[in-house]
Amino acid sequence: MKVLVTVKRVIDPYVKVRVKSDGTGVETANVKMAMNPFCEIAVEQAVRMKEAGIVSEIVAVSIGTLQSQETLRTAMAMGADRGILVEVAGEVQPLAVAKLVKAIVDKEQPKLVIMGKQAIDDDSNQAGQMTAALLGWPQAAFTSAITVNGDTADVTREIDGGLEKLTIKLPAVVTTDLRLNEPRYVTLPNIMKAKKKPLEVLKPEALGVDVVPRLKTIKVEEPAKRSAGVKVADVQELVAKLKNEARVI
Amino acid sequence: MSILVIAEHDGKLLKPGTTNTVTAAVKIGGDITVLVAGHQCADAAQVAAKIAGVGKVLLADSPLYAGGAAENLTALLQTIAGQYTHILASATGYGKNFMPRLSALLDVQQISDISAVVSADTFVRPIYAGNAMATVQSADKIKVITVRATGFDAAAEGGSATVENLAAGPDTGLATFNGQELSKSDRPELTAARIIVSGGRGMGSGENFKLLEALADKLGAAVGASRAAVDSGYVPNDYQVGQTGKIVAPELYIAVGISGAIQHLAGMKDSKVIIAINKDPEAPIFAVADYWLVEDLFKAVPELTQQI
Numbered sequence: 333m334k335v336l337v338t339v340k341r342v343i344d345p346y347v348k349v350r351v352k353s354d355g356t357g358v359e360t361a362n363v364k365m366a367m368n369p370f371c372e373i374a375v376e377q378a379v380r381m382k383e384a385g386i387v388s389e390i391v392a393v394s395i396g397t398l399q400s401q402e403t404l405r406t407a408m409a410m411g412a413d414r415g416i417l418v419e420v421a422g423e424v425q426p427l428a429v430a431k432l433v434k435a436i437v438d439k440e441q442p443k444l445v446i447m448g449k450q451a452i453d454d455d456s457n458q459a460g461q462m463t464a465a466l467l468g469w470p471q472a473a474f475t476s477a478i479t480v481n482g483d484t485a486d487v488t489r490e491i492d493g494g495l496e497k498l499t500i501k502l503p504a505v506v507t508t509d510l511r512l513n514e515p516r517y518v519t520l521p522n523i524m525k526a527k528k529k530p531l532e533v534l535k536p537e538a539l540g541v542d543v544v545p546r547l548k549t550i551k552v553e554e555p556a557k558r559s560a561g562v563k564v565a566d567v568q569e570l571v572a573k574l575k576n577e578a579r580v581i
Numbered sequence: 582m583s584i585l586v587i588a589e590h591d592g593k594l595l596k597p598g599t600t601n602t603v604t605a606a607v608k609i610g611g612d613i614t615v616l617v618a619g620h621q622c623a624d625a626a627q628v629a630a631k632i633a634g635v636g637k638v639l640l641a642d643s644p645l646y647a648g649g650a651a652e653n654l655t656a657l658l659q660t661i662a663g664q665y666t667h668i669l670a671s672a673t674g675y676g677k678n679f680m681p682r683l684s685a686l687l688d689v690q691q692i693s694d695i696s697a698v699v700s701a702d703t704f705v706r707p708i709y710a711g712n713a714m715a716t717v718q719s720a721d722k723i724k725v726i727t728v729r730a731t732g733f734d735a736a737a738e739g740g741s742a743t744v745e746n747l748a749a750g751p752d753t754g755l756a757t758f759n760g761q762e763l764s765k766s767d768r769p770e771l772t773a774a775r776i777i778v779s780g781g782r783g784m785g786s787g788e789n790f791k792l793l794e795a796l797a798d799k800l801g802a803a804v805g806a807s808r809a810a811v812d813s814g815y816v817p818n819d820y821q822v823g824q825t826g827k828i829v830a831p832e833l834y835i836a837v838g839i840s841g842a843i844q845h846l847a848g849m850k851d852s853k854v855i856i857a858i859n860k861d862p863e864a865p866i867f868a869v870a871d872y873w874l875v876e877d878l879f880k881a882v883p884e885l886t887q888q889i
Contacts, residue, residue: 358709546719550717552713564873
């Protein structure tokens with residue numbers, strides 16, 4: 333079966349972001365970028381399913397500026413067969429992402445779409461569930477295990493109290509949680525091979541999707557800072573501070 | 582304005598977060614209806630009716646909603662959504678699962694994880710793991726919103742809303758619920774606890790979490806963990822505090838053997854008092870701690886348990 337995975341280019345999760353002084357957003361110039369970690373898990377899952385003989389073709393999709401081609405090349409170095417970039421210059425909010433992914437799904441007809449549960453930049457946690465809604469497909473959000481059995485899949489989802497088991501009909505949308513797998517490192521030979529894989533660039537208009545943001549960002553600010561703390565010498569001093577100063581125990 | 586709050590519950594009681602979501606609805610202002618959807622959940626509807634500020638409770642009690650799977654729940658919500666200006670749920674694993682699906686069915690852009698209400702159409706939400714706060718305005722006809730519980734106080738009791746039955750919606754037949762494996766614990770839930778004791782990679786093993794459990798039991802605290810500890814298999818996934826795990830803000834957060842990765846700080850830095858115990862004097866967790874102790878946790882934690 334064919335699988336479609338989505339990958340987003342984001343600020344590297346280990347970089348401390350800085351809010352722009354004019355309050356319009358965060359600084360992205362000269363900042364290290366990377367594939368969103370949950371998207372890496374999505375690609376890894378598709379590649380493992382291909383290695384297991386369940387999946388025949390993996391199509392990686394990204395939405396963003398032309399630089400997102402790098403992210404698609406990384407997905408292809410991990411094992412995706414080809415890439416599709418929907419080139420958009422500005423902000424694309426989750427509803428528009430879902431509409432674009434749906435449009436590509438309509439063309440590509442995959443049996444499974446695997447997406448990251450959340451992008452670590454806008455922290456929305458929406459696009460996968462929205463894509464499932466627009467397609468009228470079942471969804472398995474926050475998945476930590478998946479087994480495909482013909483026309484259904486057994487999935488385990490991470491929920492607040494533990495784990496939940498579902499059987500979903502295929503085609504379906506799955507979003508990845510951290511425990512689904514540990515993504516591989518890309519190797520140099522695979523990076524070289526990925527450069528030769530096909531990469532198509534589309535515009536949203538070609539897919540008939542309006543990507544104008546629905547939410548208007550009024551301002552972006554630094555969060556409230558915590559006041560500086562103190563170092564204590566030993567457990568005795570710590571207990572004294574908690575009892576007499578903080579009064580929390 | 583007319584606001585629908587979707588309750589999270591276990592059939593008998595409401596989950597922590599639902600009453601905070603009602604407070605967010607009160608701040609928006611308008612008539613507040615709470616929907617309790619599930620299977621055999623009439624008791625939870627009675628609890629919801631007693632929340633101050635709630636005008637009406639809708640009870641959708643059907644096997645279709647057992648486990649809260651998103652497909653059937655959103656099919657039901659779609660039939661009543663047009664009556665409301667705002668639809669709210671907690672930004673927990675429950676709310677995060679079905680609210681975006683509802684939002685897309687209504688062709689509106691959801692506003693995730695709000696921590697403050699500026700006006701009926703403008704809200705504050707954290708982005709980049711809480712390292713920036715965005716103020717966003719929605720022009721959509723229905724505002725679909727998930728609410729960060731730590732941003733709002735829990736609503737008090739004192740209401741006497743009427744409970745009305747809501748007929749079940751269609752069965753989409755898309756997903757079959759096969760049960761849950763819930764962690765069993767006598768300790769308080771992480772998101773409701775007054776005190777949390779959390780362990781990180783420094784704990785070294787799941788067995789060593791017993792040290793934290795002893796401390797937690799003495800304090801009446803919940804036990805949490807960093808992503809590193811969960812990924813290493815020391816404790817189950819539902820212990821995880823962080824950007825993509827649980828967001829907590831207890832009176833006291835005790836971080837033990839946690840270095841303080843950005844994504845962990847995102848889940849706990851709004852705690853009232855933070856203490857950190859780590860043998861590494863350079864641990865980033867110290868930057869957010871009110872009190873920190875540079876010491877081997879295997880020496881410090883038993884001492885702390887004894888002296889408290």
